[in-house]
Amino acid sequence: MKAIVQDRYGSPGVLELREVDKPVVADDDVLVRVHAASVNARDWHIMRGDPYLARLVFGFSGPKTKIRGTDFAGRVEAVGRNVKRFRPGDDVFGEADGAFAEYVCAPENVLEPKPADLSFEQAAAMPLAGNTALMGLRDLGGVQPGQRVLVNGASGGVGTFAVQIARAFGAEVTGVCSTRNLELVRSTGADHVIDYTVEDFTRNGRRYDVVFDLVGNRSLTECRRALTPAGRLVLSGGGVSEGGSLLGPMGLILKGQVMSRFVRHRLLILTATPSTENLAALRQLAESGKLAPVIDRTYPLSEVPEAIGYLEVEHARAKVVISV
Structure with a gap:
């Protein structure tokens, strides 16, 4: 072959x-x-x-x-x-x-x-990206109907799934992306979109119950500014500059693990693992029309x-x- x-x-x-x-x-x-x-x-x-x-x-x-x-x-x-x-x-x-x-x-x-x-x-x-979005929002984020969720990196492989899954869970979703991707993110169902080239989601005064960070281009302190007092920051990938060529994305993730012991917010590190149960959940979302790759x-x-x-x-x- x-x-x-x-x-x-x-x-x-x-x-x-x-x-x-x-x-x-x-x-x-x-x-x-x-x-x-x-x-x-x-x-x-x-x-x-x-x-x-x-x-x-x-x-x-x-x-x-x-x-x-x-x-x-x-x-x-x-x-x-x-x-x-x-x-x-x-x-x-x-x-x-x-x-x-x-x-x-x-x-x-x-x-x-x-x-x-x-x-x-x-x-x-669907499998890896969809599973990452599902575990980040459902298992770590604990997203509930009516909550406000922000997806940083909403136009990427995981991000396009994350916006749709958060919407399927009944959340009000904000997607962060570049100018050229605003319409794409809107088409996946985002209630609000933020162009990161003109607006900083960590400084605009809005607060979210869950911030799902797929980019790692903001520090943990900056991301925490966008959370409600009981909010959750879910970290997945990104952050290469934090760890350089030695640690890569692990630099930001390790920093999150240390900081989580000293702050009131929940800083959660996502490690996505394959499972037939999660694939079944993705299949059901797709068959119901709530998820379209x-x-x-x-x-x-x-x-x-x-x-x-x-x-x-x-x-x-x-x-x-x-x-x-």
Whole structure:
């Protein structure tokens, strides 16, 4: 099969389209013929081995997992003997290493039936970004109907899901983005939009029950100014400048963990983990019409390096998808 393979860390040029062996199906696994995959910030972080601290997990001299990609949607090709929920021919979506390939092997518990009304490309856009938004708002933010929620980074892959999910939970949502993305964020259902090039959400006097920070371009002290007395600040990604090449986004997150012990606000660190229950929740939101993945661009499998470069450098809006 064809797959995007990486042997060493570096620029998009280290990613190569190669012929590799098709995955072998274990007893608890499902073999999926990939129809679409999507690009996440995680892909370019692993591509570059950045931050350096992450190499303790990814691998020192090069990534342990050679095939890039995580999110995918496709059709079941074969199942292991212990698999109960799926059979060949089922359309599924999920999250597993090695998604930038013609086939991916994934445990049964990270897959969910594809929403019938979504294309493979739309379904592939959901797992990691949708799960991050869901866990940040539902599990850490505890968003309730009538609350005021601000999403900093509302036009990105996670942000476009976060605005829609917060609205589905009954919140009044404010999205922060650049000038060129104001209409995009409005189209996802934001009640209010803030152009960060002309207005600072930490200084305009408005207060929010939950601030979901996906950018890390404001200090923790600044973000706390935008919270109500009992407000919650949920941190996810961003903040590369806080930790530099050594810690990257972990710099801001570690600072948040320390500060949370000394302030009245709840500063919450999001670590998103895949689960079939969360995929099911996303599927139900999509099938009810409350969640619609937004796709910026679609690339063929052979152009994954260009797709990751676009996401890394051009500040892609919403999701970038790979059609396999």
